[in-house]
Amino acid sequence: MKFLSEKPDISFTSPLFAGILANTLLSTVPGISGAGPGPEKTLLTPNLDAELITDGVITSTTGNPNTPTGCPTPATITRAMMVLTGLKPLFINAGLRHTPSVPCLDAYGEVAGDPRDGDALPAAARLFTQGERIGSFLSARSDLLVLGECVPGGTTTALCLLRALGYEASVSSSFASNPVPMKEEVCKRALERTKAGRSTAPLDLVRSLGDPMMPVAAGIAKTYTGTLVLAGGTQMLAVSALIKALGQPLPSMVTTSYVRDDPTANVQALAQRIGVHVTYVDPGFGDLGHAGLARYCIGEVKEGMGAGGAMYLASLMGYTPAMIRDAILTTVNACR
Amino acid sequence: MKFLSEKPDISFTSPLFAGILANTLLSTVPGISGAGPGPEKTLLTPNLDAELITDGVITSTTGNPNTPTGCPTPATITRAMMVLTGLKPLFINAGLRHTPSVPCLDAYGEVAGDPRDGDALPAAARLFTQGERIGSFLSARSDLLVLGECVPGGTTTALCLLRALGYEASVSSSFASNPVPMKEEVCKRALERTKAGRSTAPLDLVRSLGDPMMPVAAGIAKTYTGTLVLAGGTQMLAVSALIKALGQPLPSMVTTSYVRDDPTANVQALAQRIGVHVTYVDPGFGDLGHAGLARYCIGEVKEGMGAGGAMYLASLMGYTPAMIRDAILTTVNACR
Numbered sequence: 096m097k098f099l100s101e102k103p104d105i106s107f108t109s110p111l112f113a114g115i116l117a118n119t120l121l122s123t124v125p126g127i128s129g130a131g132p133g134p135e136k137t138l139l140t141p142n143l144d145a146e147l148i149t150d151g152v153i154t155s156t157t158g159n160p161n162t163p164t165g166c167p168t169p170a171t172i173t174r175a176m177m178v179l180t181g182l183k184p185l186f187i188n189a190g191l192r193h194t195p196s197v198p199c200l201d202a203y204g205e206v207a208g209d210p211r212d213g214d215a216l217p218a219a220a221r222l223f224t225q226g227e228r229i230g231s232f233l234s235a236r237s238d239l240l241v242l243g244e245c246v247p248g249g250t251t252t253a254l255c256l257l258r259a260l261g262y263e264a265s266v267s268s269s270f271a272s273n274p275v276p277m278k279e280e281v282c283k284r285a286l287e288r289t290k291a292g293r294s295t296a297p298l299d300l301v302r303s304l305g306d307p308m309m310p311v312a313a314g315i316a317k318t319y320t321g322t323l324v325l326a327g328g329t330q331m332l333a334v335s336a337l338i339k340a341l342g343q344p345l346p347s348m349v350t351t352s353y354v355r356d357d358p359t360a361n362v363q364a365l366a367q368r369i370g371v372h373v374t375y376v377d378p379g380f381g382d383l384g385h386a387g388l389a390r391y392c393i394g395e396v397k398e399g400m401g402a403g404g405a406m407y408l409a410s411l412m413g414y415t416p417a418m419i420r421d422a423i424l425t426t427v428n429a430c431r
Numbered sequence: 432m433k434f435l436s437e438k439p440d441i442s443f444t445s446p447l448f449a450g451i452l453a454n455t456l457l458s459t460v461p462g463i464s465g466a467g468p469g470p471e472k473t474l475l476t477p478n479l480d481a482e483l484i485t486d487g488v489i490t491s492t493t494g495n496p497n498t499p500t501g502c503p504t505p506a507t508i509t510r511a512m513m514v515l516t517g518l519k520p521l522f523i524n525a526g527l528r529h530t531p532s533v534p535c536l537d538a539y540g541e542v543a544g545d546p547r548d549g550d551a552l553p554a555a556a557r558l559f560t561q562g563e564r565i566g567s568f569l570s571a572r573s574d575l576l577v578l579g580e581c582v583p584g585g586t587t588t589a590l591c592l593l594r595a596l597g598y599e600a601s602v603s604s605s606f607a608s609n610p611v612p613m614k615e616e617v618c619k620r621a622l623e624r625t626k627a628g629r630s631t632a633p634l635d636l637v638r639s640l641g642d643p644m645m646p647v648a649a650g651i652a653k654t655y656t657g658t659l660v661l662a663g664g665t666q667m668l669a670v671s672a673l674i675k676a677l678g679q680p681l682p683s684m685v686t687t688s689y690v691r692d693d694p695t696a697n698v699q700a701l702a703q704r705i706g707v708h709v710t711y712v713d714p715g716f717g718d719l720g721h722a723g724l725a726r727y728c729i730g731e732v733k734e735g736m737g738a739g740g741a742m743y744l745a746s747l748m749g750y751t752p753a754m755i756r757d758a759i760l761t762t763v764n765a766c767r
Contacts, residue, residue: 111572149564182571183567183568183570185568188537194539195537195539196539197561197564198536198537198538198539198561198564198565198568199536199537199539200535200536200537201524201534201535201536201537202534203530203531203534203535225534228485228533228534232519232521232534234519235518236447237572
C-alpha cells in the first residue's frame with residue numbers, strides 16, 4: 096500500500112498546520128463519542144490534545160485524551176509530525192467549554208447545544224465572519240494551510256448537517272463499534288426540528304444543528320488565498336458540503352485510509368457526490384508493533400486532530416514513510 | 432523635524448504588526464487613565480481599539496475608545512497604517528475583562544488587580560510561558576515583529592514595575608495633565624506591599640504589581656528569533672527593564688516624539704539607564720489641520736496601540752511621510 100494515495104502537485108514555501116478546537120454537548124450524551132475516557136470528559140479532549148501537541152505531555156490535569164480502551168489519541172500522531180518537521184502548530188478555539196492551557200487564536204465562539212433541544216449554534220453567522228477574519232490573517236502568514244479539527248461528538252453534528260444539506264450520508268466514528276442507531280436517532284429529531292424552522296440557508300442549518308468548527312472552517316476557506324487542505328474524515332466532508340452550499344470554491348481534503356475503509360461510513364461515495372478531492376494516507380499502523388495503534392486498523396479512532404493531514408504534510412515536506420512511522424512510534428511510546 | 436529620528440538598519444521580508452491587549456483594575460480608579468470615555472469604560476478600550484483597527488468601525492457597542500475630550504484613539508492611526516500597508520494585524524489577548532469581538536491569539540490570562548490590595552497578577556509566571564509559546568509560533572510566521580500594546584492604566588503599572596526594579600522613573604500619561612500625585616500614591620503603596628513580600632525575582636515583582644501585558648511581552652522577547660521592536664512609551668520601557676532583569680537580550684523600541692517630549696516623564700534618560708535603543712517617530716500632527724490630532728502635540732494621548740510602531744513600520748516598508756500623514760488624516764476623518 097502506498098503511503099499517500101497520490102502525490103499532490105502543490106508547491107509551497109511557508110506551510111502551516113492548524114487545528115480547530117470546539118465542543119458540542121452531543122459528546123456528553125453517553126455512547127455518542129469515543130473521544131475521551133467518559134462522556135463528560137470528552138469536553139476536555141480538545142484542550143488536552145492541544146496541550147499534548149504543544150508540550151508532548153499533559154500537565155494541566157490528571158486526565159488523558161485517550162479512548163476508554165486506551166487507544167492513543169490521534170493528537171499523539173500530530174505531535175510526532177510537529178516534532179519531526181519542526182512546524183509550530185496553530186490552535187483555533189471556535190468554542191470550548193474549558194479554557195485551554197496553551198495559546199489559541201480564539202474566535203470567541205460558543206459550545207454547541209444538543210440540536211434536539213433547540214438551535215445548537217446561535218452564533219453561526221458571527222463565527223463564519225470570524226473564520227473569514229482568521230483566513231485573511233493567515234493568508235499573509237502562510238501559503239499552504241493544512242486545517243484539522245478536534246470536536247468530540249463532531250461526527251454526529253456532521254451527519255446532521257450532511258443530511259440537512261440533502262446528502263444520504265452515513266458517518267464514521269472513533270468507536271470500533273459505530274453507535275449508528277443512537278446517531279440516527281439524534282439526527283432524525285434534529286432534522287425534524289430544523290425542517291419546522293423552514294430556512295434552508297446553509298448557515299441557518301449550521302445554526303440549527305451544527306458545531307462551532309463548521310462555520311469557522313468555512314469562513315477560513317472563503318478568504319484564505321494560499322492552498323487550503325481540510326484534514327479530517329466525515330467532519331471535513333460536512334465542512335466541504337457547507338462550503339459548496341455557500342457557493343464557494345472547494346478546497347481538497349486529506350484523511351487516513353482507516354476512515355476510507357470504515358464499512359459503516361461511505362466516505363468515498365460521499366466525497367464524490369460533494370465533488371471534493373480526497374487524498375488518503377496509509378501509515379501502516381498494523382505492523383508497527385504497537386497494540387493501540389494497530390487498533391486504528393480494525394476501525395478504532397481512525398483519525399482526529401488533523402493526524403492524517405499532519406502525516407500528509409510531513410510527506411509533502413520530504414520526510415519518508417519510514418521516518419514518519421518511526422517518529423510516530425517513538426512519540427506514542429514516550430506519551431504512554 | 433525628521434519623520435524617523437533615524438533610519439534603522441533592518442532587513443525583512445515578512446513583517447508582522449501585533450498588539451497585546453490587557454486590563455488592570457487600576458484603570459477604573461477615577462482619574463488614573465484617560466484611555467476611554469470614563470473610568471469603568473476604560474476596561475473596554477482595548478476591545479474597541481482592536482475592532483476599530485480590524486474593521487474601521489465599531490459596531491459591537493455604542494461606546495467609543497476616544498478620550499473624554501474627544502481626542503481620536505491612537506488605534507485610528509494604527510488602523511490607517513494597516514490600510515495603507517495592507518498588513519493584517521494580530522491581536523494578543525493577555526487578560527481582558529470583556530470578550531473581544533475580533534479574533535485574538537489568546538494567552539488565557541487574567542485581569543490584573545489593584546496592586547495596593549494584594550498580588551495584582553497571580554498568573555505572571557504562567558503568562559510568561561504563554562508569551563514564550565507565542566514568540567516561538569510567531570518566529571516561523573514572520574521575521575520582523577513590531578509589538579504594541581493597549582493597556583488602560585498601564586502607565587501606572589509601568590511606574591510601579593520600574594520603581595520595583597530600581598529605576599527612578601516618572602511616567603507618561605494619555606492625559607494632557609498627567610495625574611502624577613495619584614500615580615505616585617498608588618505606586619508608593621504597591622511598593623510597600625511588594626517589599627513586605629520580600630522576593631525581588633523579576634516575575635515575582637510582576638506578580639505583585641504588574642499587568643498581563645508585561646510577562647506576555649517578555650516571554651515573546653525570549654523566544655522570538657526575528658527582529659523584535661517594542662512599540663510604545665513608558666509601558667515598553669517597563670517591559671524592557673523586565674527583559675533586562677530577566678537576563679535576556681534587549682530588543683529595540685519605537686515610540687512617538689510626543690512621548691519623548693512629555694515633560695512629566697523622563698523617557699530618554701530612562702531608556703539610557705536601561706540601555707534600550709529607542710527610535711522616535713514625529714508625524715507632525717500639529718499642521719495636519721485636525722484639532723484632535725493636534726492635541727497629541729500639546730501632550731494628550733501621545734501614543735498607544737503601537738501607533739508609533741505602525742507608522743515606523745509603514746516607513747520601513749517604503750511609504751513616505753506624506754503618504755503616512757495623508758492616510759492618517761483620511762482615516763481619522765472617516766472614523767469620526
